[in-house]
Amino acid sequence: MRATVAACAGGALVAAGQTVLTALAGPAVAADPYERLAANAMLPVVDDIAATTSPSADPTTAVARPIGADQLTAATPQAVPVLDEHSEVEVASLTKAAAIGEQLAQTAQAIRAALAGGAPQAVLSKGEAYVLPTLGRFTSGFGARWGVTHYGIDLAAPIGTPIFAFTDGVVEESGPASGFGMWVVLRHPDGTRTVYGHINRSLVSVGQTVQAGQEIAEVGNRGQSTGPHLHFEIWDASENKMNPLPILTRLGLSVTGDGGEAPSATY
DSSP: OOOOOOOOOOHHHHHHHHHHHHHHSSSOOOSSHHHHHHHHHHHHHHHHOEEEOOTTSOTTOOEEEOOOGGGOOTTOTTOOOOOOTTOHHHHHHHHHHHHHHHHHHHHHHHHHHHHTTOOSOEEEETTEEEEOSOOOEEEEOSEEETTEEEOSEEEEOOTTOEEEOSSSEEEEEEEEETTTEEEEEEEOTTSOEEEEESOSEEOOOTTOEEOTTOEEEEOBOOSSOSSSEEEEEEEOTTOOEEOHHHHHHHHTOOOBOGGGOOOOSOO
């Protein structure tokens, strides 16, 4: 339930690429799916073509040929091809594959970090991690309700259910709040804020820096509440209150209502 996601030629670059390939061509298979993606990004460079230099030919001329079984000898147990540092195509291909692998590895690391505290879902968008703030059932949306405006979404869950920081930020409010009983407010680097209301207990203090997916509070039933739930709001940099649901949906974070179906984004 917890885990619900460009080069130049030169000898030094080739040597670095071969080191990466050696590490990836070994017998161990990455258990983590993101690590497997990173490894597979490198494999076409090894499997598709091997460039060797003919002893009698101009040493600046690369001869490209597929890797065959005759090349897999005891002296080359990992089947790492000899790369010609003068082949621009080869260097460009290797560089691109290395860049893709590095990007995938960084993405995997960021998502694992965001999920480490127990958040139910995590995604990476424009280099920033975001999580679904709690594991709960969608019960109420943004908009008119009972003659007033409901400025957030409600996720029902038992008292004590962990609440997680939506993304990196600094604690701006933590404690008693009119209507909410108790709340936590986080200010994020882009100036937006997120609000976590009706909490049972805050686990953070004002001025504290938190990371995406860090547990910051517990679901409660304080203030004007009809049952245990998290009231979640998103404010823009001017403190205008925005509908969280389409924002979560755009990021790829899914909230569900009764029957496990995603609720409508219009209220």
